[in-house]
Amino acid sequence: MRPLFHPPLEHITIEAVLHALSDPVRVAIYAQIVASSCSQSCSKFLKVKQKAIPKSTLSRHFKALREAGLIQSERRGVEMHNISRCPELNNRFPGLIPAILNAYHVQMKSKMPAGNAAKRKPARRAK
Amino acid sequence: MRPLFHPPLEHITIEAVLHALSDPVRVAIYAQIVASSCSQSCSKFLKVKQKAIPKSTLSRHFKALREAGLIQSERRGVEMHNISRCPELNNRFPGLIPAILNAYHVQMKSKMPAGNAAKRKPARRAK
């Protein structure tokens, strides 16, 4: 299996970080990883906000977070342990991650009328 | 011509804001609009960082910024006047925009080796 790629701190771009967190599922996953004290496996997120996420999609979401430099993933036995690279990132872009997470929580608290936070509809597959 | 849509403050989502600013051209345009004291027309940006931007693409970039709630656009005669909604936005998501702009400037100052900040290659058109 291909080794996991993690960008070095100085190659992390603001565009990649914002892109990774502009997806409602990914920002929810990331917020939970940051909030938890211990590392999180991918499969903890097979449901995100009452919505089932196919595991292939979940895998790609984690890859996106990892390659944007937001999380550090490590294979431990059969599962993956994910932790945030928050302290490191805060060194490169001071205050960025806290501000984004704060904004995310502000939005969650204001409980949008009918879950209209999604940026777009997911691709639908033909049967 | 269709009237310009501007989302009310409370409908602005963190996902839409991050998505709008995850494009290297849009974040550059937005940074310049925020930095300038007077309103900017779209056509001021037909070149962004030495790169020519087709005006149809530029038009869509401004629409994206507008509909994400980042800028306020007003038609004045033949041109459009664009100003940032920064103060308003800072009320909904405190510290978010300053942190993003700061990160953008940090990255610009560190002058990446060969302009590799782009999130992806642009679509190439067949001849």
Added chain:
DNA sequence: TCGATAGTTCTACTATTTGGAACTATGCAA
């Protein structure tokens, strides 16, 4: 060695983005 579990890759399909061409709206000069 078998089976279960966790995650990745392949693949076909859908959604979004791009940029040239055509179009719309406004201003200005004759």
Added chain:
DNA sequence: TTGCATAGTTCCAAATAGTAGAACTATCGA
């Protein structure tokens, strides 16, 4: 007025990116 230049939008086709089911790989524990 008409004519035309300027500024921006919309249409269209092509390209890129994202989705999820199926098949696959890797590890663990009987």
